[in-house]
Amino acid sequence: MEALRRAACGLLFQHAQAALCCYDAGDRVLFWNAAYPAFFPEVAAHLRVGMHFLDSVTAFLRVQHPDVDAAEIEAGAAAALDRHRRLEGPLRYQRGDDGRWLELRMFPQPDGSRIKIWNDVTTAQMAPSEDLGMLELLTVGHVGLIVHDAQGRLVYTNSRYFSEMFLHVLTTLPDIRQRDAHATYWPRFHEMFDDAADYRALCERPDAGALAAPATLKARTGRWFRIAEQAWRGGIASVWTDVTDLLEREQALKAAYADMMALNIQLRDRAETDSLTGLPNRRRFDAVLSEAQARVDAGAGRVVGIVDVDHFKSVNDRFGHDIGDGVLIEVARCLRQGLVPGDVVARLGGEEFGVVLADVDGGAAFERAEDLRRRVEALACGDGRGGVVRVTVSIGLAPMARDVAVTDTVRTADLAMFQAKADGRNRVRAA
Template sequence: MNPNHCSELASGVSERIASLRRSAGELLFWHAGAAVCAYDADDRLLLWNDRYVDFFPEVASVLRPGLHFCDTVAPFLRLQHPKADDAEIEAGVAAALDRHRRLEGPLRYQRGDDGRWLELRMFPQPDGGRIKVWTDVTIEQMPRTDDVGMLELLTVGHVGLIVHDATGALVYTNSRYFSEMFLHVLTTLPDIRRREVNGPYWSVFHEMFGDHADYLALCASRGRGALASPATLHARTGRWFRIAEQPWRGGIASVWTDVTDLLERKEALKAAYADVLALNVQLRDRAETDSLTGLPNR
């Protein structure tokens, strides 16, 4: 056979394979169950599929080619954190942009509005751009336990829960709570898939609590098992959290509660009590002293 003819056949096959790959990629882009969008090297939106709008309806009204990544994140954060002020949203956008540029995933998180679990994978491109793919992993993420009803209640309640089994493997976490409380200050997500020695485990929450003294004491611990007593930690968000732990089926159940309002009321009561004491001192002085002469009353 003519070598040139063989070369032409091989070239034709290669082109056909490349064409099929492009066609398959286009079909998957428009018809697969995943949400897909692409950004250029300057973090500007290039294109997206219909599933992206299904996954993130809050940005549907602002989507357009050339839209900066930050302008797609801000509406999502405002939906996830309705009580956040402008400064908190701005900090959340900056943290999200950092994750967008550095991480590849997979990352899993839970939407605050409908409770869906999404897994995000990011694929850097040779030109500096980035393709992002989200899949709905809600069914996969459902806890394999008989206590599904109770866990669902905790998910919609205002309580954080992290459960590890007897081997130290993560069994359950209601990520919606932690997303609402901390996502806007995180540049990376804490890896809590395993819990063994306490110190290294607590160290993964450093972006949440920074250098707060009681938190650093937890990081220095070399013990194992549940905390002997509840810890009250001051987060970088300005909120206070009480973390109480109990043994659970050989593992550990860790319950996080926002106690900021409780502590603020406690401090307000202390301040009011101090004011009352000061007023009593003034009243006693006035009762025992002549207001005109300043001499003690007889």
């Protein structure tokens, strides 16, 4: 013990302001210096002489990760003990709580005991100006970062990478210190991720260098990680970001957007549909007329028709509005059935309907309108008393033309419809 204390004192002369802790050959705590609690207050709070290294690490992990299950804590502690026994050369790492950089050195003694010394190297770590960008990345709290040099040796890792994000990977840390070949490196993460196609593609890619594009993988825990890599000083810097919340928000936004678009379509349909007959209403008919005019300007033929049910007021007066509504529904059905693809019929209000006949000239339009008139004339609607109600329609036609306003065309068709009524009703008149 005395020889060990002398060795420790000698080392402290070389490493002023350093934290020191000594362990015997059985990995039990022998003593520590006054600086140790300042470096590791969360450990010193429960550290005792004679305490086994494994017990101290287990207690520390339980404090740092209260929500992690016991098996995972034990696995992490066992991996830490393995590193404690096999540590060679200085190891630099970043603390997760305050962002400081520490350098750990192990000094084995002839009797099997070990002296561990921690130096705060934050200032030295930040000295090279070319490292400032990397250090900014290392200190970002919500990403994990791991860097391998040109020889594949692990040179940097921030605390989030192997603690909060991948505590259960601590058990494999000794095995992934060397990124010697992608064929062995990536598959070591197999236990972390679902066996999905994107994971297999990552493992099977022929290039052992940095990823050409970010990869997004789902862990077996249900979390999603996006991995971005780039060359750095001949080596590879890998940034791991937990994007689970981001992806969930994206999915929620997409779902909300889809719902909103569906609702907009429903609202538009309701706003442009006649509630009684199910036909397009005047608002939609105006839009159809504008579209038809554009086609006419491009050389197509379109004819506008105004259809009005003859003596409809008397139907309401004699049989009531319910029967009148039933008559309008049947007239609408009859007109719809008489159209051909490309034609449109709408209810403009009351007993008045509008039609747009597509790809016709004046003569063909007249014949189509006559067919509609005959269909309505053949209707036999129930009167609610065991009898029938028969109605007829008067139709006015007007061809759409270039450089003629839609409103003028509709007015012309309307005048033609009134002419049909003046000529005795139940007939077609063309302007």
